Amino acid sequence: MPESAHKPYRAVVIGASAGGLKALSAILPHLPADYPLPIMVVIHVPPHRRSLIAPLFEEKSQVRVVEAEDKTPIEGGCVFFAPPDYHLLVERSFELSLSSEAPVLFSRPSIDVLFETAADAYGDGLIGVILTGANNDGAAGLKAVMAYGGKGLIQTPATAFSRAMPEAAIEACPSALILDLDDILLELKNAA
Amino acid sequence: MPNAIARTEDIELRLLLEAIFLKYHYDFRNYALASIKRRLTQARDQFGCRSFSQLQDMVLNESGMMDELLGYLTVQVSELFRDPAYFRAIREKVVPHLKTYPSLKVWIAGCSSGEELYSFAILFREEGLEERTMFYATDINADALRKAEMGVYALERMKLFTENHRLSGGKSSLSDYYTAGYGAATFDKSLRKRTVFSDHSLVTDAVFAETQFVSCRNVLIYFTRDLQGRAIGLFKDSLTRNGFLGLGAKETLRFSPHADEFTEFSRDERLYQKRGGI
Numbered sequence: 001m002p003e004s005a006h007k008p009y010r011a012v013v014i015g016a017s018a019g020g021l022k023a024l025s026a027i028l029p030h031l032p033a034d035y036p037l038p039i040m041v042v043i044h045v046p047p048h049r050r051s052l053i054a055p056l057f058e059e060k061s062q063v064r065v066v067e068a069e070d071k072t073p074i075e076g077g078c079v080f081f082a083p084p085d086y087h088l089l090v091e092r093s094f095e096l097s098l099s100s101e102a103p104v105l106f107s108r109p110s111i112d113v114l115f116e117t118a119a120d121a122y123g124d125g126l127i128g129v130i131l132t133g134a135n136n137d138g139a140a141g142l143k144a145v146m147a148y149g150g151k152g153l154i155q156t157p158a159t160a161f162s163r164a165m166p167e168a169a170i171e172a173c174p175s176a177l178i179l180d181l182d183d184i185l186l187e188l189k190n191a192a
Numbered sequence: 193m194p195n196a197i198a199r200t201e202d203i204e205l206r207l208l209l210e211a212i213f214l215k216y217h218y219d220f221r222n223y224a225l226a227s228i229k230r231r232l233t234q235a236r237d238q239f240g241c242r243s244f245s246q247l248q249d250m251v252l253n254e255s256g257m258m259d260e261l262l263g264y265l266t267v268q269v270s271e272l273f274r275d276p277a278y279f280r281a282i283r284e285k286v287v288p289h290l291k292t293y294p295s296l297k298v299w300i301a302g303c304s305s306g307e308e309l310y311s312f313a314i315l316f317r318e319e320g321l322e323e324r325t326m327f328y329a330t331d332i333n334a335d336a337l338r339k340a341e342m343g344v345y346a347l348e349r350m351k352l353f354t355e356n357h358r359l360s361g362g363k364s365s366l367s368d369y370y371t372a373g374y375g376a377a378t379f380d381k382s383l384r385k386r387t388v389f390s391d392h393s394l395v396t397d398a399v400f401a402e403t404q405f406v407s408c409r410n411v412l413i414y415f416t417r418d419l420q421g422r423a424i425g426l427f428k429d430s431l432t433r434n435g436f437l438g439l440g441a442k443e444t445l446r447f448s449p450h451a452d453e454f455t456e457f458s459r460d461e462r463l464y465q466k467r468g469g470i
Contacts, residue, residue, distance in 0.1 A: 071447050083441070089226040091224055093416075095417070097224045097226055098413045099413060099414070100267055100410045101269065102269060117226040120226065120229070123198075
């Protein structure tokens with residue numbers, strides 16, 4: 001099969017908001033321990049809370065799951081969550097940066113900021129995934145991912161806890177694949 | 193791989209940062225690229241420029257343009273007692289050490305519009321250290337330093353600041369330290385009578401004083417690792433033996449060439465102590 005003949009993807013970015021923990025639970029714990037791609041995740045969480053999300057997923061996943069610290073080198077087989085109240089950015093040097101810049105679309109961390117900087121670093125080697133959410137963060141980011149030649153995956157709005165975010169992403173990226181969570185997982189597995 | 197447009201943009205971006213350095217001596221050339229590119233893209237769009245080259249032309253040839261651009265190049269988001277757990281740890285764990293010194297110098301590096309400085313000044317007053325302390329508040333942005341020196345903040349921010357102060361273990365009411373009027377809170381000028389405000393760059397300037405405490409939070413995140421190494425080297429040289437360094441909640445010395453020269457004093461609050469004997 002031509003897909004398995006060359007595996008161009010080098011990283012995955014995922015954005016989620018309302019209902020996102022449950023959606024991520026259908027994906028992250030099902031990745032094998034030797035999953036080779038790094039995965040960066042922004043999920044909107046209230047600021048000023050110590051985030052328990054990374055430890056929660058670390059507990060039930062075979063891949064490593066951590067909350068990103070500034071200038072962490074990006075490694076395959078590891079999931080990096082944006083910390084509460086910081087933007088998460090990908091550097092060309094494949095390190096993660098944090099930023100306290102103003103919220104974007106009322107969000108910090110912002111899905112758009114992660115996706116746009118990751119697209120800049122990985123070009124066509126990137127897969128962007130937009131899951132459930134109640135606002136339109138991520139639409140511009142996924143558009144950037146696809147403009148650089150990356151692949152766009154969007155959760156089917158009808159199966160999303162909150163459909164506004166996938167719908168906004170579909171409108172911005174008509175050629176993205178619209179899939180149920182099972183098929184998003186399958187795409188991620190096959191991309192590696 | 194990044195596409196052709198992105199590559200051209202990168203060339204223009206590097207030239208812009210070089211131009212700013214050559215003409216104005218602000219050195220952003222080793223700032224972490226992802227964030228500064230985003231912010232300069234915002235500036236480019238805001239000033240109606242088609243490209244970074246056009247923005248470069250403006251910043252080189254139009255007076256006042258550099259000051260405006262500096263507002264984009266430096267990030268000024270802070271709160272009083274931001275991350276209250278940090279200040280609580282200072283009160284409970286660091287202050288007992290500081291009380292053993294007859295005189296103290298504290299450096300707030302990258303003080304921006306002063307929120308961190310006033311937090312320290314209030315904490316040191318509450319803990320009875322103020323009279324023996326000299327504060328240095330430094331930043332590269334003259335406009336931010338002016339704001340820091342004025343100590344005036346929007347009244348609507350006081351609710352958050354008051355809550356932060358309380359959570360930090362505040363021993364008084366925050367409203368004791370400011371007067372409210374016309375939608376603004378003006379902090380008591382006695383809080384800054386022991387403060388020297390100064391233009392200082394962690395990128396290009398040298399150490400200027402021996403200090404017992406350096407607080408530099410959410411400044412280093414905008415630097416590359418190399419530049420972070422330089423800045424942390426300055427802090428190390430400035431601190432006395434067993435002096436304290438406080439970083440932002442998600443910043444770490446782990447990747448720094450100076451990591452061995454510090455011990456983790458309070459891990460979760462990112463408080464480090466310089467080793468003795470160095």
